[in-house]
Amino acid sequence: MATRPEIPRIVKNELEKLGQVIGPLLKRISGYRFWSIPFLSISIFNLFTLLVLIPQDQTRTALIIYAILGAIGLAMLRESNVLIKEVRKKSLTYILERISASSDTTVDQKQRYLLKIRKSPPQAFEVFIDFLEEEIKLMDLEDQS
Structure with a gap:
């Protein structure tokens, strides 16, 4: 496909309208992704450290806390994936309706x-x-x- 050197104003306006439709979802996606990665990273690192390097009898509470933190991170990541699918659907619906209209x-x-x-x-x-x-x-x- 050829690159587009200049996008006409009308095309920019249509893309901005589409952006208004999906914008709130994109904000939620970026927020979920932003927090899920650190939660998962911290959880995995600390769970590994606790399970491998520290004796079992001292780590029960910490294990529970890091497991919960990891579960929250994973849930946020999965929710962002669901929202990405919703953004694709809304974008496609908008485009199809705009062409039809x-x-x-x-x-x-x-x-x-x-x-x-x-x-x-x-x-x-x-x-x-x-x-x-x-x-x-x-x-x-x-x-x-």
Whole structure:
């Protein structure tokens, strides 16, 4: 795929609207990821240290604390993965609805882009940007006539 040297203002506006839809979820994801990694790291390191280097009779309370800390970290990591899937769904839904609602393109063009997105969801953003660029060209042609 060719790189895009300059993104038109209309495309930027559409991507900002999409960002508003998924923005709150992205904040939660980053927060969960930010805290889960240290929790898991500290827990794993200390559990290993306690189980291997320190005698068993002195470590019961510490083991419980670090196990709970690790469980919290793992739960946060799993929740962030669930939220990532939700972001993908919301993004895809927004893109599909936006393409379907377009009044500046023909039904055939809409169907072609919708089919491309449904066949390859990971490329939805690229296809969406192509659609928006084509929509801009059609709007410019209409303005010139």
